Amino acid sequence: MKRIFKNIIILSLIITAFNLLSCSDVSKSCCEEILNFSYTESDSIVNYNIDLAERCSEKYHKRPEFLQKISQIYYYDAINNYTSNEQSTVDLLQLTKKLYLALEYMNSYMSRIDVIKSYDYQFRGEIYERLGDIYNDINSLKPAAELYDKALSDYKSADSNEKYLNSLIKIGKLYQYNHIPNIAMIYFEMAEENKDIPHNIYRKIIDNKIVTLYELNDYKNADSIFKNHFNVKVQNHDYHSAVGTKYFYERNYKEALPHLKYCFENGNMQEKLIVSEKLAETYFNLDDHDNEMIYIQYQAKYNSIEIRRTPLKLDLEKLFDTYYTIVINDKTVDNNNNIATIVIILIISLIIISLITITFSKSKKKDQEKISTAQKTISANNEIIESKDKIINDISKKLTDIETNENYEEAYKRFVECDIITKIRSSFDGITIMTKNVQNHSKLQLSSKDTIALIKTFNNCFPKAIASMKNDFEGITPNDIKFIILNFINLNNAEIAVLLGLTYGAANKRSNKIKNIFNIKDDLNQFICSYIKSKF
Template identity: 70%
Template sequence: MKSFYKNITFLSLIFIALSLTQCNEVTKSCCEEILDFSYTNNDSLIEFNISEAQKCAKKYHKRPEFLQKISQIYYFDATNDYTSEQLISASKKLFLALDYINSYFSKIDIVKSYDYQYRGDIYERLGDIYKDINSLKSSAELYDKALSDYEAANDEEKILNILLKIGKLYQYNHIPNIAMIYFEMAEEQENIPNNIYRKIIDNKIITLYELNDYKSADSIFKNHFNIKNQDYDFHSAIGTKYFYERNYSMALPHLKYCFENGNMQEKLVFSEKLAETYFNLNDQKNEMLYIQYQAKNNSIEIRKTPIKLDLEKLYDTSYTIINYNYDKSDNKNNSLIIIILLTIILSIITIVVLYVIKSNNQYKEKIRNAEETISGNNDIIQSKDKIINDISQKLVSLETNESFDEAYQRFFDSAIHNKIKSSFEGINILTKNVQSYNKLALSTTEIQLLIKTFNKCFPKAISSIKKEFEITPSDIKFIILNFMNLNNVEIAVLLGLTYGAVNKRSNKIKNIFNTKDDLNIFLIDYIKSNF
């Protein structure tokens, strides 16, 4: 009789092994489909790959190459989806692509330049979407993240393009002082192609006129403009020049050219200038045409409000919840087989368990004794847990009573602070030879450790600054390094940037804080008052 039940148990184990093998083959085939993905795939194959990705077992998410490929699939699908009617769908896919590539980063030892460039592309596409719905803060933060990744990838072309894009974003939102910072940062880059340099100069001229700095704008206009190259940027700059000089008849043809050839955002900007131009020329008929255009555009923007609210909510949550559910419709036959096998196995196991319980009454007492022992041990464990929780609460209470000076000293005694400070001992770095000390640049891990250490010592500092000022994530590392009383040369070395770029960023942060004081002094006073 006992041998009979042993045989039944053995058969049940065989059934379990067969079912698990079949499930494993399904997930293996899914993973292989993902790893074979190429950007040349057509739309139907893209949808198939997304369907396969949802079926893959979570164990494959530990493989970096899988995470990288599935990120590319979602990114490629999102860029195909990019229309005004599908902004939410495209954004969700881009956030999924971002989640997967961030997981990929966390599982590899060395992040290559093309990996940074790819993640920068995701940030830039997301920034484009939030720019299209006139969400200045969200798009500026996403573009700034893209800029950081392009700088890490040392991609000169993309750095130039994103600096221009950020500058124009602030320009169209009537914040010319911030726009000028980004145009000047672009101008300081090396190996600038002629066509890009021309765009930088054109936008600087427009921004200077908007800042009422007519003298500087006229000087640049005379030195750099070539009337033979009458492209969109030429008409934009010269039209703006005549407009601010109140020479409306000369400005009119150039403003009309920009309105007729610009994108939706540019059309709105130039419709405002054209309405004012026709008003000053006493042409009420044409003035009303452009006023009506602005009213129509405002009506369109109002109708977009639900989409904008959904996208803003999506940005706040960062869409970190990823669905890995299987698509059962594609595997009806496999599911039916698995259900039948599991039913048989459970039936056999139930029979075996009942037999064992019936034939082993002598062990019941031992089981009861074991349960009593376990119960006693649980009481001991709970008692220890209570003691540990009490100690933890006391430690938290002690930390909250820490003074600013104590936290300040704890930060300056930290390992990462001492490492940074000691790296400059006995070294005299000039602004011209900053690039010669690239070995002193902080790694991504060290920057993250510095931010973590700062937040641990001053837990309210960054949240207070974000709440009161419009700062971007990449501004945080500049703020912390200035708090450490490092000069712009040392910061440039640590971040692997040019002295000019760091100087511009420091000026930008001063403008945001609205202070002319030394940043170190301002930050110490501010953080101390909000400690």
């Protein structure tokens, strides 16, 4: 009987070891295939078992090139599916999650390398832009604006001029389609300020400026710019949109009609909806009620589609709001699973050792003592694990109590006397920043590390401020937050332009944009100080 039992134990150990070795071999093979994968060779991206590689190859996760490759695989898989056919609700959710995974792996890759190359910034910018496109397609303004703004920042870091300009135009159109022309104009003017603008992109900027100026009822400036657009060789969608809008607002409906029809026939869903409103009004004024009804019915059909897409829109917006929480939770679950696996292996090992000891040991008393010791160790470990949450909660409560006891004046003093603010102010010692020589002081521009330290310190001193701004004022972007914090410490626009790497004109436009968001005309610094104090 003892011999049979011994043979069973030995056989179980052999099977377990064989399975572990097989898993390691499969994982290693899979990871090496991922590292050697080339997109020019095959489109069969889904054939690679990424899940297996993630679970079994921690040593590969320490290699930046592996993280970069998985990010690329998720990205191109999502893009291929997104551009191939119209997506069902489930498919769109899945490919959005793939893009978020691509973003997470890319961020992890960039945090592990010493020097971030232009290509890395550009690739991450493309991930942000594709995510922004998805939220733009479902007409979700806030997520689309924030994602586009992050793409804009990465394209600027990559020194990719065309992508940077096209992103400015895309953000401007986003606000234009959502009937916020004053903010749309800010982005078009930011694009126009750049140097060495390719002709085709410059045309897009001007065409969209004309449309936006008419929407703002600034007919004088719109007509002045419009005169330069006659007899042009390339008459694309943006051109017809500008011409059609001009004639529409001049109530010259016969001239406007062919241009508006061109825009409707060649535009995307959002562009068709905007133009259909103008076409319906145009046909009404031309007493063509049959065609007027066609475009009214189109608007009704689009609204019906929007209503049916509401659950999808809510799911995607929830995914955007909880993205970082999801990533953290997933990592926690994975860690818990790893801990559980280790605990199970330890328990199995202890059981096997205990059984062998019971079977072959002559001293039952010693066996009992070993079992008792093992059980006490496991029990103590379990108690430690169970008390973890309680300890964390107690620490969090104490930290909260400490923060609560601090008043606004003390928090403000702590903020303005912190290391990063002291460093910023000292960098201007002995230097006078003139509006015309802003770009001569580019060496004073904040590094990514300093920017992160600035925002982190501000959050520590005023934990409710940024969240309150995002809730109270729609359209605030991360770049706006940086500008607001620097304005809060009473820096002028020229100094802020130097620190953020902007031109003086761009800094002024950013200031005006933020004033428009806050709906104020008075001193921006005074409003920001009052607002932060009220939310303390």
